[in-house]
Amino acid sequence: MKYGDKIIRMEGVIVEVHDGSVAIDFKGRLGHLRIPKRMIISDYDLEIGQEVAWNMSFIEQESAEVKDRYLETINHSRELQHEMQSKTNQED
Numbered sequence: 251m252k253y254g255d256k257i258i259r260m261e262g263v264i265v266e267v268h269d270g271s272v273a274i275d276f277k278g279r280l281g282h283l284r285i286p287k288r289m290i291i292s293d294y295d296l297e298i299g300q301e302v303a304w305n306m307s308f309i310e311q312e313s314a315e316v317k318d319r320y321l322e323t324i325n326h327s328r329e330l331q332h333e334m335q336s337k338t339n340q341e342d
Contacts, residue, residue, distance in 0.1 A: 261303045267296050274302055 262283065266273035273284045290296065 255307050257305045257307055259303060260306045261301060264296060264298055264300045264302060267298060272296055 260280075261277045262274040263277065264272055265275050265282075266284075268287075270287055271284055272287050272290060273282065275282055287296070290302070294300075
């Protein structure tokens with residue numbers, strides 16, 4: 251595809267702050283993003299309700315090929331989550 255790079259300014263609001271991550275809701279009901287705290291540049295302590303902004307471009311698919319190692323990792327992670335959820339449900 252190789253589209254020309256068009257930088258888009260995105261804005262959002264911090265909705266969760268944890269020890270290692272921050273959750274942001276995009277303005278305009280465009281979705282939700284969870285990122286490592288270390289990726290945010292700030293002179294202030296991060297708090298729920300603060301506005302943030304960043305530059306983004308379009309996501310471009312590299313190829314039609316499915317990478318087996320990524321698929322295995324994703325499936326393994328889902329299995330672990332399912333096991334943990336099952337254990338939690340059994341305890342209740």
